[in-house]
Amino acid sequence: METKLLIEYFNQLLPLNEEERSIVEKVFKERRIKRRQFILQEGDVCKLNTFVVEGCFKMYMVDANGKEHNLQFAIENWWIGDIGSFHTEQPSKLYIEAIENSIILQIKKEDQLKLFVEYPKFNRIFRVITENALVSTQRRILQNISSTAEERYLDFMQRYPHFFNRISNVQIASYLGVTPEFLSTIRKRLVTS
Structure with a gap:
């Protein structure tokens, strides 16, 4: 399983002990995704948080005229997912598609929430990940308007x-x-x- 890269990623934020490393290997599921394969499509609820081990993805919406609007790209050591759909359990308006053949690790929402309760360190780690994503989003919005x-x-x-x-x-x-x-x-x- 390709969890070594993810464990190294977590260790950079907060070092994991042996039990925490073991739970990462248990709750994250590896998937191999082919180029042009979707891991999320408009209308689906985003039920998985995704870490890119290898490859490249794009997250985008398609407007009423059929035009694609890219919101995010993700490569190795990056996370990708529709955070709004993931947290509200509402259907997504976004697509997430592999640009290259890829390897990803995914965790179900219920497993992630269980991690937060049983292993509080992960609550802090995912808070840092979310805060970093928010900072990046704010920077992009400001840049787009100015x-x-x-x-x-x-x-x-x-x-x-x-x-x-x-x-x-x-x-x-x-x-x-x-x-x-x-x-x-x-x-x-x-x-x-």
Whole structure:
């Protein structure tokens, strides 16, 4: 089982003892996901919290015109899931799709809640994970309402250089809220300046 990477991840936040490592191996289930396979689709309730061991995912919504809007990408050592659907148990408006063949570890909501009660350290660990996600979301919202498309692109390049060989320009454009053509214009302008 691929829990070693997850245990190392948790240990960076708060070191786990032997019993806590053992419970991680018990409650997280490994899945191998093929490229273009969904782990969540619109209308489904998100019942699993997902840690990416290997591979790359995108989380997106599709608007009334059929246009895809990317909200998040996730690679190794990142979490992905519709937190709203996971916590409220309401149907999701999002899709989570593998961009590459991937290996993930997933935990059911009831198992995660049981972890919090029986092993309080996990309550703190997941709080830190959630707080980090909130900080990232706030940064992205502020950037979207106060920065130009070029500034958003430059920030994306600086913050996530490891994505450029793994996701398409169309997906990057969707994440930045611009058309692929406009992204191409920005890139050309940056090369010539």
